[in-house]
Amino acid sequence: MSQTYQIPDTAVLETPLATQIGGAARPxxxxxxxxxxxxxxxxxTAELAALTSGxxxxxxxxRTWLKATGKDRVRxxxxxxxxxxxxxxxxxxxxxxxxxxxxxxxxxxxILAFEDSLLLETDRCQAERLLTHLRRFIIMDDVRLDELDAxxxxxxxxxxxxxAILAKLGANIxxxxxxxxxxxxxxxxxxxRAWSPLVTKVEIWVAVDRVLELWNALAAAxxxxxxxxxxxxxxxxxxxxxxxxxxxxxxxxxxxxxxxALNFTKGCYIGQEIVERIRARATxxxxxxxxxxxxxxxxxxxxxxxxxxxxxxxxxxxxxxARVELPAFAKTLALGxxxxxxxxxxxxxxxxxxxxxxxxLVAASVPATT
Numbered sequence: 425m426s427q428t429y430q431i432p433d434t435a436v437l438e439t440p441l442a443t444q445i446g447g448a449a450r451p452x453x454x455x456x457x458x459x460x461x462x463x464x465x466x467x468x469t470a471e472l473a474a475l476t477s478g479x480x481x482x483x484x485x486x487r488t489w490l491k492a493t494g495k496d497r498v499r500x501x502x503x504x505x506x507x508x509x510x511x512x513x514x515x516x517x518x519x520x521x522x523x524x525x526x527x528x529x530x531x532x533x534x535i536l537a538f539e540d541s542l543l544l545e546t547d548r549c550q551a552e553r554l555l556t557h558l559r560r561f562i563i564m565d566d567v568r569l570d571e572l573d574a575x576x577x578x579x580x581x582x583x584x585x586x587x588a589i590l591a592k593l594g595a596n597i598x599x600x601x602x603x604x605x606x607x608x609x610x611x612x613x614x615x616x617r618a619w620s621p622l623v624t625k626v627e628i629w630v631a632v633d634r635v636l637e638l639w640n641a642l643a644a645a646x647x648x649x650x651x652x653x654x655x656x657x658x659x660x661x662x663x664x665x666x667x668x669x670x671x672x673x674x675x676x677x678x679x680x681x682x683x684x685a686l687n688f689t690k691g692c693y694i695g696q697e698i699v700e701r702i703r704a705r706a707t708x709x710x711x712x713x714x715x716x717x718x719x720x721x722x723x724x725x726x727x728x729x730x731x732x733x734x735x736x737x738x739x740x741x742x743x744x745x746a747r748v749e750l751p752a753f754a755k756t757l758a759l760g761x762x763x764x765x766x767x768x769x770x771x772x773x774x775x776x777x778x779x780x781x782x783x784x785l786v787a788a789s790v791p792a793t794t
Contacts, residue, residue, distance in 0.1 A: 439485025440577040444636040456652045457666075458548025459486040464651035469749050472657050474648035476623055476750060479585035481639065481647040482655055484578035484627060488551050490533070490544040490558075494567040497542055501567075504558055505535065506677060506699070508690035512537040517601050517616060520544075521685045522554060527676050527698025530557050532667045532685065536603055536616070543572075550667065561694070577632050579639060580618065581647055582625040582658070589645045590615075590626065597626050609641035619684070622662050660746040660757050663714040663785075670743040670759045671712060678702050679761065680712045710740065710763050717756040719780015721747055724758075730777050732762050739766035742777060758782065 438460040442453055451462040461483045464471060474480035492501050502509035507520035516537050522530045531554045533546040546554060551571055558569055581589065587597050593609045603616040611634050618625040630638050643649055665671055671680045677699055678686075688703065702708060722730040722745055730742040740762030747756045760782070766775055767784050775782045 439483050440574075440632045440635050441483045441485050441579070441639060445639075451651060454652055457486040458488075458551070461486055462649075462651040464653045465649040468653050468657065471648060471650040471654035472748070473750060475582045475650055475654060475658050476661075477584065479581060479583035479589050479647045480650035480654070481642045482580045482582070482650045482652070484580045485635075486548050487545055487578055488548045489572040489576075490546065490551065490555060490569060491572050492542040492544070492567060492569050493540065494565070496565040496567050500562070500565045501535075501542055502690065503693050504561060505533075505693060506686050506695070507535055508687040509535065509537070509542065510690070514539045515602050515604060517603050519619060519682075519685050521677055521680075521682065522557065523677065523693075523695025523699070524557075524673075525694055527695040527702075528673050529667065529671060529675050529677060529680070530554070530673055532682075534616075547667075575632055576629050577635050579628045579630065579635065579642070580625065581628065581642060582618075582620065582623050583647075584624060585646065586624045586626060589642065589647050592645050593641060597624065609638060609645075611638055611641075613638070620662055620664075623658075656744075657746045657748055660714075660744050660759060661748050663759065665712055665759055666744070671761070675712075675761070676702060676708070678708050679710050708764055710761050711767060712759065712761045713767060714785045715742065715758045715760055715775075715782040716785055717742075717745065717758050717777070717780055717782055719777075721745060721756050722777060722779055730760075732760060732766075732782055733776050734763075734766040734769070734773050737766075739763040739775060742782065757785075 438453060442461055451465050453460040454463040471480060498509055505520040505522055507518045514537050518535050520535050521532050524530055531546060531550045533544040536543040536545065555569065555571060590597055595606045595608045595615060598604050598615050598617040600617055603614055605614050608628065611630060614629040616627040618627045665680060722742065724730055724742055724745045731738055732740040732742060740760055742758045742760035744759040762775060770784050
C-alpha cells in the first residue's frame with residue numbers, strides 16, 4: 425500500500441526530501457555523505473528485497489553538482505580527470521576520478537556533457553575539496569567552475585521493475601551512460617542512467633519544491649520507499665566502493681579496481697604519468713576487493729577499520745561490511761583493500777580478521793538477485 429507524505433512545519437540541515445517528509449511517516453535520519461537523509465522506512469530486509477527484486481525509491485539529496493562553463497571547459501576538464509571529455513557528446517555521461525600530480529585520488533564524480541556546460545556530480549562531502557583542487561589549475565583558461573544553486577535535487581529508483589514504473593508515469597529509462605530531459609508524473613525532470621552491475625538504476629533530477637510530489641507519485645505507482653541503510657547494503661552487494669570510506673587520497677587508481685573510471689587513449693591529464701607507468705608494468709601492490717566473511721560480523725564505521733592478516737602479517741583492512749539477507753542469498757559481505765600477494769595466495773594461506781575468515785571474491789561470484 426502506498427503512503428502519502430506531508431510537509432512538516434520545520435526543517436533543519438537536511439536533504440530537500442528529508443526536510444519535506446513529515447507527520448507520522450517521517451523516518452529517522454542519518455548523516456550520509458554530507459547531508460542528513462532517511463535511514464529506513466521499513467525493515468531493511470524488505471527494502472533490500474525491493475531494490476533487488478522489485479523497485480525501490482531513495483533519496484539522493486546528498487549529491488550536488490559542479491558546473492564548468494567557458495569556451496575552454498572541454499579542453500581544460502579533459503586535462504583534469506581520468507575520463508575522456510573531448511569525445512563526449514551532449515547527453516552522454518561517465519564516471520571519473522580526480523588525481524593529483526603524484527597519481528593519488530583526490531575524489532570521484534560522475535561527468536555529464538551538456539551543449540553549453542559540463543557537470544561533475546559528486547557527494548556533498550567532496551564538493552568543497554574538489555572545487556578547491558580543480559580551481560587551482562584554472563590559470564589562463566576561459567573556464568568557470570561553480571557549485572550549482574540549491575534549486576534542484578535528486579531521487580533514485582532501482583530494481584527490475586524500475587523501468588515499468590517509470591513507463592507507467594510517462595518516461596523511458598535512458599541507455600547506459602546517457603541522460604535525457606523529460607516528464608515524469610507531469611513534472612519536468614532529467615533522467616540519468618546510473619551504474620550498477622546487478623540492477624537497473626536510474627537517477628531523477630527534479631526541482632526542490634516538487635520533490636515530495638514526485639516521491640509520492642513513484643510510491644503510488646508501486647515503488648517501495650527505501651532508506652540509506654538498504655542502499656549501503658546494495659552498494660556492498662554490488663562491490664561499489666566509496667571515496668573516503670573504502671579508498672582515499674592514499675590510493676592510486678588501479679588499486680581501487682575502478683577501471684570504468686579510466687581512459688587510456690584520451691591524452692594527457694594530471695596524474696596520467698603514474699597511471700600509465702602502473703599500466704605498463706602490469707603490477708600493483710594492493711587491491712580493493714569484495715570479501716565474504718565467514719565468522720563473526722565485525723564493526724566497521726566512523727573511521728573504524730578491521731585489520732586483515734595472513735599468517736602473522738598484517739595484509740590489509742576491511743572498510744565496509746554488511747549482512748545481506750535475501751531469499752536466495754544470505755551472506756556477510758565486505759569491501760576492503762589487501763596486499764596483492766596475500767590475495768593471490770588466499771586459497772592456501774587464508775586471510776583472517778579478528779572473528780573469522782575473509783574470502784576474496786570476484787564480481788561474477790556474487791549472483792544477480794534479479
